[in-house]
Amino acid sequence: MKVAVMGAGAVGCYFGGMLARAGHAVTLIARPQHVEAVRRDGLRMETKTFDEQVRLEAVTDAxxxxxxxxxxxxxxxxxxxxxxxxxKPFLRPDTLVLCLQNGVDNADRLRTVLPEHPVAAAVVYVATEMAGPGHLKHHGRGELVIEPALASERVAEALRAAAVPTDISANVRGALWLKLILNCAYNAISAIAQKPYGENVRGEGIWDVMRDVVDECLAVAKADGVHVPADAHTATRKLVEGMPSQYSSTAQDLARGKPTEIDFLNGYVVRRGQELGVPTPANRVLWALVKLLEKKA
Structure with missing residues (x-):
């Protein structure tokens, strides 16, 4: 396949790099410093199982x-x-646009902009970071769950062949909510403390805070008619076992002085809770504190 990665940060570089290693023609669309490094040296993929310079294309525009x-x-x-x-101007009518983003409403928002193109939501389970220009560091996992769409089966087969475990699910909305709940439990705390998950959960009272956050998220999801496909409390406790050294994307953004996605994580739960009449005080506190730190940064 010919593959483009729009917004080639840590997540895009991981999955784009895996497809490139499998022989697909991949182009990263990224910031200039990353593009320059990738053009010069290739994409360094430092993963749990290999450390390679992967050759692919890189540009700065769509x-x-x-x-x-x-x-x-x-x-x-x-x-x-x-x-x-x-x-939009560069897509074929049958180009599948696969949303590998945090939050639960990105695919719906993208469809309003690309109404004539197939758009599919995906749930991403991977711990990665950009350790430097053109240097991806992988901390764990690497699975995708995607919703049915035009060519989604072909794409899923290509991803599996590239060593990316991929499922197609009719309940991607529920899976996105489960991922949102995990992000709400971990991201803001990691950002506020500027510490990885494994250190944070040892903090006094932190598991209690995370339990309150998860309870509120589940209440909002229920009121919104969402079926969360697993025990969110169990999933929250298990997450840290697989990636104890991971800093959340929110923590990484704050550390670099960049805007975070907190409005689409805990902030989304707060807004949706208000609309549905569900109180969300724990999520509100975490959202508000991260917003303060954003202004400081």
């Missing part, structure tokens, strides 16, 4: 998606509509 069979859409949630408009 024209890199021209004629692609698949676009991995990995921009920050606040940039969903603007990035979709940038992509």
């Amino acid at each position: 024209s890199g998606a021209r004629g692609a069979d698949l676009v991995l859409f990995c921009v920050k949630s606040m940039d969903t509509e603007s990035a979709g408009r940038e992509l």
Whole structure:
């Protein structure tokens, strides 16, 4: 396949890099410093099982998606509509745009911008970071759950062949909510403390705070008619076992002085709770504290 990665940060570089290693023609659309490093040296993929310089294309603008069979859409949630408009002139009518983003409503928002193109939501389970320009560091996991769409089975087969475990699910909305709940439990705390998950959960009272956050998220999901496909409390406790050294994406953004996606994580739960009449005080506190730290940064 011809693949473009729109917003090639840590998540996009991991999945785009895995497809490139499997022989697909991959173009990263990324910031200039990453593009320069990848063009010069390739993408360094330092993963749990290999450490390689992977050769692929890299550009700084959306024209890199021209004629692609698949676009991995990995921009920050606040940039969903603007990035979709940038992509639109370069997409074929049958180009599948796969949203690999945090939050639960990005695919719906993207469909309003790309109404003539197939758009599918995906749930991403991977712990990664950009350790430097053109240098991806993988901390654990690497699975995808995608919703049915035009060519989604073909894409899923290609991802599996590239050593990316991939499922197609009719309940991606519920799976996105489960991922949202995990993010709400971990991301803000990691950002506020600037510590990895394994250290945070040893803090006094932190598990109690996380339990309150999860309870509120589940109450909002229930009121919204969402079927969460697993025990969210068990999933929250198990997450840290697989990635104790991981800093949340929110923590990484704050450390770099960048805007975070907190409005689309705990902030989304707060807003949806207000609309549905469900109180969310624990999520509100975490959201408000991260917003203060954003202004400080």
